[in-house]
Amino acid sequence: MMDRDEEKYQGYYLPPALGEQIKKAVAQVGPMTFVKQMLTFRLTEVGVHEGEVWDAVMRLSQEAYEDPEYVVEINRLADKYNLLIEDDEYSGDPEACVAFFAVSDGLVMGLDESLSKLPYLVCESLICEVWPDDKMYKGVAWIMDQ
DSSP: OTTTTTTBBTTTSSSSSHHHHHHHHHHOOOOOHHHHHHHHHHHHTOOSSHHHHHHHHHSSSSSHOOOOOHHHHHHHHHHHHHHHHTOOOOOOHHHHHHHHHHHHHHOOOOHTTTTTTHHHHHHHHOOBBHHHHHHHHHHHHHHOOO
């Protein structure tokens, strides 16, 4: 996992080499496709292929991201899983709960930003102790191979 005091990529808490890989992948598939594929990759890494967070990712599009109802839903999911993590009340796989929060929080972080920043904000949110930089590199490579 990246130390928050290390060199950043253009202001994001991402290793510079990872930031460059993300930039290449985004140029190849576009920012929204990149985000949707990265979030799908993250969820499948913990065996998630259904449920409310999965459904929110599957609905992700430019139109959905600008839809007030979708924004409310993403905020609700982020709040829900943040509380479950904080209170240690999630009855399922803890790694899945962390993934649910990271995915929904990543989307929330980008709501007030331009679409061009969304891939970096989402990736910044996904990196954590249970999903370190090396898994992010793997996810970017997977996107570029699609």
